[in-house]
Amino acid sequence: MNKNQVVQVLEKIATYLELQGANSFKISAYRKAAAALENDARSMEEIEDVTALKGIGKGTAAVITELLEHGKSTELEQLQAEVPAGLPPLLKIPGLGGKKIAKLYAELGIDSAEALKKAAEEGKVQQLAGFAKKTEEKILKELETFGKRSETHPVWQLEQVVADIDAILATIEAIECFSVAGSYRRVKESSKDVDYMIASTAALAVKEALLEKVTYAEIVAAGDTKISFILPGEEGPSIDFRIVTPQEYATALHHFTGSKEHNVRLRQIAKDRGEKISEYGVEQQDGSVLTFESEEAFFNHFDLPFMPPTVRAGNAEFERYAEIPKLVTEADIRSDLHMHTTWSDGAHTVEEMGRALMAKGYEYAVITDHSQYLKVANGLTPERLAKQREEILRFNHANPTFNLLRGTEMDILPDGSLDFSDDVLKELDFVIASIHSSFAQPQEQIMERLHNALKNPYVHMIAHPTGRVIHQRDGYNPDMVQLLAWAKKYNKIVELNANPYRLDLCVAHLEMAAEAGVPVAINTDAHAIEQLRYMTIGTKYAQKAWLHKDMIVNTWSFEKFMDFLHTR
DNA sequence: GCCGTTTTCGGCCCGACTGTTTTCAGTCG
Numbered sequence: 337m338n339k340n341q342v343v344q345v346l347e348k349i350a351t352y353l354e355l356q357g358a359n360s361f362k363i364s365a366y367r368k369a370a371a372a373l374e375n376d377a378r379s380m381e382e383i384e385d386v387t388a389l390k391g392i393g394k395g396t397a398a399v400i401t402e403l404l405e406h407g408k409s410t411e412l413e414q415l416q417a418e419v420p421a422g423l424p425p426l427l428k429i430p431g432l433g434g435k436k437i438a439k440l441y442a443e444l445g446i447d448s449a450e451a452l453k454k455a456a457e458e459g460k461v462q463q464l465a466g467f468a469k470k471t472e473e474k475i476l477k478e479l480e481t482f483g484k485r486s487e488t489h490p491v492w493q494l495e496q497v498v499a500d501i502d503a504i505l506a507t508i509e510a511i512e513c514f515s516v517a518g519s520y521r522r523v524k525e526s527s528k529d530v531d532y533m534i535a536s537t538a539a540l541a542v543k544e545a546l547l548e549k550v551t552y553a554e555i556v557a558a559g560d561t562k563i564s565f566i567l568p569g570e571e572g573p574s575i576d577f578r579i580v581t582p583q584e585y586a587t588a589l590h591h592f593t594g595s596k597e598h599n600v601r602l603r604q605i606a607k608d609r610g611e612k613i614s615e616y617g618v619e620q621q622d623g624s625v626l627t628f629e630s631e632e633a634f635f636n637h638f639d640l641p642f643m644p645p646t647v648r649a650g651n652a653e654f655e656r657y658a659e660i661p662k663l664v665t666e667a668d669i670r671s672d673l674h675m676h677t678t679w680s681d682g683a684h685t686v687e688e689m690g691r692a693l694m695a696k697g698y699e700y701a702v703i704t705d706h707s708q709y710l711k712v713a714n715g716l717t718p719e720r721l722a723k724q725r726e727e728i729l730r731f732n733h734a735n736p737t738f739n740l741l742r743g744t745e746m747d748i749l750p751d752g753s754l755d756f757s758d759d760v761l762k763e764l765d766f767v768i769a770s771i772h773s774s775f776a777q778p779q780e781q782i783m784e785r786l787h788n789a790l791k792n793p794y795v796h797m798i799a800h801p802t803g804r805v806i807h808q809r810d811g812y813n814p815d816m817v818q819l820l821a822w823a824k825k826y827n828k829i830v831e832l833n834a835n836p837y838r839l840d841l842c843v844a845h846l847e848m849a850a851e852a853g854v855p856v857a858i859n860t861d862a863h864a865i866e867q868l869r870y871m872t873i874g875t876k877y878a879q880k881a882w883l884h885k886d887m888i889v890n891t892w893s894f895e896k897f898m899d900f901l902h903t904r
Numbered sequence: 905g906c907c908g909t910t911t912t913c914g915g916c917c918c919g920a921c922t923g924t925t926t927t928c929a930g931t932c933g
Contacts, residue, residue, distance in 0.1 A: 359905080361905070361916055362905045362906090364905085364916080365905035365906055366905070368906075369905080390906090391907090393905065393907075395905050396905070430931085431922085431923095431931070431932095432931085433930060433931050435929085435930060435931090465924095466923090466924070466925095466929075467923090467924090468923070468925095470922085470923060471923070474922095474923095518933085528933095529933090531933085559920065559921055559922090560920090562920060562921070564921090578920090591918090591919095592933080594933085596917090596933080599918095602917095603917050603918085606917095607917090612917090613917080613918085614917085614919070615919070615920095
């Protein structure tokens with residue numbers, strides 16, 4: 337039984353305990369034990385003594401041992417015998433928790449969504465103590481969409497939502513400052529909802545402006561300081577706005593950015609010092625409350641450096657904080673090495689892209705249109721590629737402070753051959769190789785294709801090395817250990833494709849690349865000027881793998897980058 | 905259930921909102 341399965345059993349036990357109305361600390365003890373396993377980088381076999389992990393004690397260790405030795409849990413089986421299988425899914429209905437569901441089961445024998453619907457329609461639910469008409473109506477309403485609404489929303493969906501909401505909030509005068517918070521700010525690959533923190537001295541005016549300007553499908557809550565909507569569309573995510581005073585803003589933003597585990601760790605640190613953290617500030621022993629100008633000042637108060645939201649997982653950031661100043665940030669980025677123009681499937685010309693890159697403050701960049709194989713993307717033949725050269729030279733001539741390089745995103749064909757001959761490749765400054773076809777091949781064949789590209793002396797980088805699309809497809813499943821070993825051997829770059837649909841390599845693979853000493857490039861793969869903004873999310877994502885700026889080739893100066901290309 | 909300890913039991917992060925009840929429980933993040 338592997339770690340994922342063990343974690344799932346522990347979480348299942350917690351869920352069943354919840355439905356039995358068990359002690360809430362006991363429930364969270366099981367969840368903490370699951371999290372402790374999950375947050376440990378080692379496999380189940382590599383962990384000698386699970387009780388050495390903080391959060392795992394005698395009880396949960398016994399469950400784990402039984403699972404490993406016998407593949408089952410008596411504890412879980414016992415609970416499953418007592419709690420009907422139809423109850424756990426009901427926890428997903430907003431407004432219903434363990435206690436209410438337990439009551440519905442105990443008093444009305446409700447053990448499924450269907451039974452709940454029937455009882456609510458018959459008006460039986462509102463007769464229970466603690467329930468009433470509104471609760472019953474809400475249950476019926478939630479049951480309509482029950483099981484249909486997706487639980488989490490991929491980062492590529494939310495990236496657009498956040499861009500839109502940012503634009504709206506910027507127009508509301510009563511708002512002094514605002515920021516997205518929650519798991520989106522920590523750049524999780526998917527989030528349940530979107531959280532915003534707003535600083536204002538006129539909460540009511542902000543509330544009214546939000547109700548007026550944000551297009552929503554439904555109002556979930558509308559209190560004095562918390563407004564919550566479900567956004568339109570079949571998969572519309574929910575979005576929460578919290579309004580605090582400017583003094584409270586820094587601590588509130590920190591609190592609502594999480595993660596929960598990070599907050600717990602920090603609150604413990606505060607408690608040990610006789611202080612108490614809440615979203616409104618840090619309460620001192622004399623009852624006074626300290627507030628902070630910024631999150632930096634808040635962390636400094638606890639003698640900690642500013643921890644970027646992306647590393648706030650509740651573990652490594654408290655052990656590895658000396659490394660934080662070395663982590664890559666968007667300010668370190670000097671170029672973008674992967675983008676498309678109207679020559680292939682991009683929306684803007686070489687000239688337009690070049691100007692946008694200069695406006696971003698970059699020193700250099702590479703135009704990398706698709707190669708001829710990719711006909712759907714209007715891939716370039718060697719002849720058109722040669723013609724594009726003139727346009728790029730013209731741009732450089734007109735803009736001597738910038739270096740626009742000539743490149744290609746060349747397909748690695750299904751048979752393993754490369755789309756351009758060496759004679760074509762050697763004329764280019766920068767060559768990307770990537771797979772866009774025949775994802776379903778066996779791994780050996782995929783690896784052979786990648787090997788062919790990696791050992792070619794004119795290839796510099798493998799783009800989106802797994803081909804995954806978050807929540808949509810897994811990609812072509814390369815052997816990452818082997819791929820990185822070859823990249824190291826042939827001195828190639830692997831990409832972190834910053835397009836929020838991809839984020840490829842993923843965090844775990846990026847950690848492997850760092851470990852193997854393979855340089856990484858963070859690129860937007862922009863198909864339009866607006867998509868150059870993906871560098872923001874790309875650099876933040878890289879922080880999650882604790883990538884230092886010196887591992888990222890596009891933080892290097894133009895001279896250092898060119899040296900790397902020429903001396904490989 | 906876990907942890908820590910002034911070592912064997914008390915505390916476990918903390919607050920907003922809703923719906924219910926009339927001072928609070930449950931849910932949520």
